Amino acid sequence: MTYDAHSRPPKKTIGELLFIERIRTRASASFSSAVRLGIGDDCAILKPIPGHELLVTTDFSLEGRHFRRDWHSAASAGHRTIARGLSDLAAMGAKPLAAFLSLALPRSAARNTRWLDGFLDGLLSLANTHSVPLAGGDTSESPSDQILADIVLIGSAPAGRALRRSTARAGDLLYCTGSLGGAAAELAALAASPRRFRSADSSGDHPHLFPQPRLAAGAALLRRRLASSCIDLSDGLSTDLTHICKESKVAAEIDAVALPIHPLAQLLGPDHALHAALHGGEDYELLFTARPTAKLPRALGGVRITKIGRILTARKPRPQITLIDRQGHRSALAPHGWEYFT
Amino acid sequence: MTYDAHSRPPKKTIGELLFIERIRTRASASFSSAVRLGIGDDCAILKPIPGHELLVTTDFSLEGRHFRRDWHSAASAGHRTIARGLSDLAAMGAKPLAAFLSLALPRSAARNTRWLDGFLDGLLSLANTHSVPLAGGDTSESPSDQILADIVLIGSAPAGRALRRSTARAGDLLYCTGSLGGAAAELAALAASPRRFRSADSSGDHPHLFPQPRLAAGAALLRRRLASSCIDLSDGLSTDLTHICKESKVAAEIDAVALPIHPLAQLLGPDHALHAALHGGEDYELLFTARPTAKLPRALGGVRITKIGRILTARKPRPQITLIDRQGHRSALAPHGWEYFT
Incomplete structure (x- = not known):
């Protein structure tokens, strides 16, 4: 060439x-x-x-x-x-x-x-x-x-104020913006029928095709000193929370029942919806931690804030991430944001 | 995938x-x-x-x-x-x-x-x-x-001191660092016999395989306020000088006899050597202008400086770039840094 x-x-x-x-x-x-x-x-x-x-x-x-x-x-x-x-x-x-x-x-x-x-x-x-x-x-x-x-x-x-993924502490509470699983659900629908999405544009709610980066929410977290750590949900909750845990040297626990599931993911039924919310990726919402004494508003930068879990001390044999299901059962949650070569 | x-x-x-x-x-x-x-x-x-x-x-x-x-x-x-x-x-x-x-x-x-x-x-x-x-x-x-x-x-x-390509003025003299045409000459040799270059490394003079960016020379030009404009020779002298002329709204004249031809280009014979120096590209030397009163040293940042021409007023029917050959004949020089789709 x-x-x-x-x-x-x-x-x-x-x-x-x-x-x-x-x-x-x-x-x-x-x-x-x-x-x-x-x-x-x-x-x-x-x-x-x-x-x-x-x-x-x-x-x-x-x-x-x-x-x-x-x-x-x-x-x-x-x-x-x-x-x-x-x-x-x-x-x-x-x-x-x-x-x-x-x-x-x-x-x-x-x-x-x-x-x-x-x-x-x-x-x-x-x-x-x-x-x-x-x-x-x-x-x-x-x-x-x-x-x-x-x-x-x-x-x-x-200077010195940028939010990081390495600064979460045990005792902090875990939050996310917006809703989860929408991007994975829309991607599955897109794969099944690309023609249905020909006329999609950024004016509609299209979490996969037109995701909305949460700049106003991130800026508000920094300005109001609300977050103790922060990351964006690009790889999926299980993987991005693993990043926070690794870099901050802590463990974490997620309440499945608290997760804000995107309406498109809800259409998949509860099991697939939960999977999409935990592992889907590309939602581009913010995942952040805050001190338990921090007063979090219901919304930041025009987007809803939901408490979804908490940060724990990293201690063997505690898993890095624990999922608490609807019945209150605890299980280890592995990051599913990575694919192996097939 | x-x-x-x-x-x-x-x-x-x-x-x-x-x-x-x-x-x-x-x-x-x-x-x-x-x-x-x-x-x-x-x-x-x-x-x-x-x-x-x-x-x-x-x-x-x-x-x-x-x-x-x-x-x-x-x-x-x-x-x-x-x-x-x-x-x-x-x-x-x-x-x-x-x-x-x-x-x-x-x-x-x-x-x-x-x-x-x-x-x-x-x-x-x-x-x-x-x-x-x-x-x-x-x-x-x-x-x-x-x-x-x-x-x-x-x-x-x-602030405000970065060298630009848009600030040359009529009357300025035109200079380059190092030598020209070496990258094109080495590329031609590489294409003819890639095996000859297997063991080439950055310790040798390899203008195509291991070009040396002229950071020390550029920094000295800025620090000592020597240059009125500057660009790097990535597309080739004819094309990069055209960028200076267009952005500065001036014309220029090059003395063919003054061009510092790289030894590898000299091996090609005078015509091909001149072509490589004018149009070869990727030499990554600096091309710059200086006021006629500026006292330029022989070398800057460890690399030789050569006066190769001058900046003129842009005025019809004067060509944007004029080449003065060994016999003193003047001809218009077109930029040859761009390829047409074939």
Whole structure:
């Protein structure tokens, strides 16, 4: 592709130049005082907020792994691409400053601008909702037939105040925002009948296709000093709670009956609903802990808060995570966020 | 691959977890006071330098487009991946603070850690040379047989002082660091006989396989206020000078006889050598302008400085770039850094 018969180094193609120009034009509509210099030089220049630290996260969105063109509209792929990074910032209570998009399109998609426009629609619409400018990135022709994206989000938080996953303490109570299992339930429905979701857009409640990163809730947790630790639910409750337990060196207990199950998951029946809520992943809600004396409101940043368990001392033979079922029986809960090679 | 028969959302595989752990272990060896929190939470935390601005650049390194496993050793691929980003920082005179690596490996390469170790050797060796910690990133299984990398570099420069490509003025003189055409010449030799380069490493002069980003020269240009504009030579002199001319709204003139031709390019004979120097690309030297009254030293940051032309007023029918050949004849020079779809 690149190293052609004349073995020249990789050059930008005209198709790429057109798509760079398209991104530049679309991105220039977004403006922010944090961006001193956007797309067009070797680097973008950001102005940090005095007394703040910077938070940086990068997330792949690769066709065939994170989205499928026959399942996800271009707008959904764009929305999901930036939602992942924004959710990482939300988990630490940070305010987003700027996004950077690296995007590689197959030759066919670079020529046909319809997919690119839809992708940018989805990505920039969510960026605009949260006042995040697209300040730069990279473009390339994809070496395969797959669309490859990598998003970088840079955020800001007062020095020493960013929420972490490593600071939960025994005795803390465990909370989550919103509801759980919706993304897994919608994904199952999407797989069964992609056509049903053709006209889905971000105005509806689509926990898989258009997840809503909880930036306002995360910012409120930080500002009001309510959370002792926080993480976003990207891998699933069982796995993300394991991250908190490992990094904080604690154990935890979940009350199954307390879990706020998303209506789409409830349609699956109680067993599947519970499985989706515990292991589904990609709900992009926040999972956080708070001191037992902390007064938590019912909602934060417009989203409901639910107490779902508590943090315990890590002590053999206590499991890292214990699930208490409807009948009050306790059992060890293993993280199911990882797949083995088959 | 991801959306399997059970249509579960993408989860980290055990292969991925091993390779994340491997990156984390290798990266933790690098330490920097700028990184408050590295790999292991939702975001990395960076401490900005008071009075400084942040510079951000992202660059893809995609197998089949930016490197080939049958031509480039894993160490060369890793070196080149981070060299591209470091060179972008050098072009703006910035000091690198941290790097972030997004890396997707095909299943076979994730299992066999030899390639990954070689890649990290190459990447971290150049990072360590310039005291840049690897502070985070993302990992995924590649949806194809290709290795996919995206590197983010974050740098720092005193507020308002970063070198730009848009600030050249008519009357300025045009300079470059080091020598030109070496990367294109070595790439041609590599394509002809990849085996000859099997044992190449970063200790030798390998302008294509192990390019050296000119961070010390860029920092000196900024610190000593020598440059009126700057860019790195990634696309090739004709194309990168066009970027300066367009963004600065000026024209330029190059003296062919003054161009510092790399010894590897000289072996190609005068015509091909000139072509490699003008259009080759990937030399990762700096191209900069300075006021005619500026006193430029012979070398900056350990690398030679050569005057190669001058900046003119943009005025029809003057071409954007004029080449003055050995006989003193003037001709218009078109940018050759872009390829058309064939």
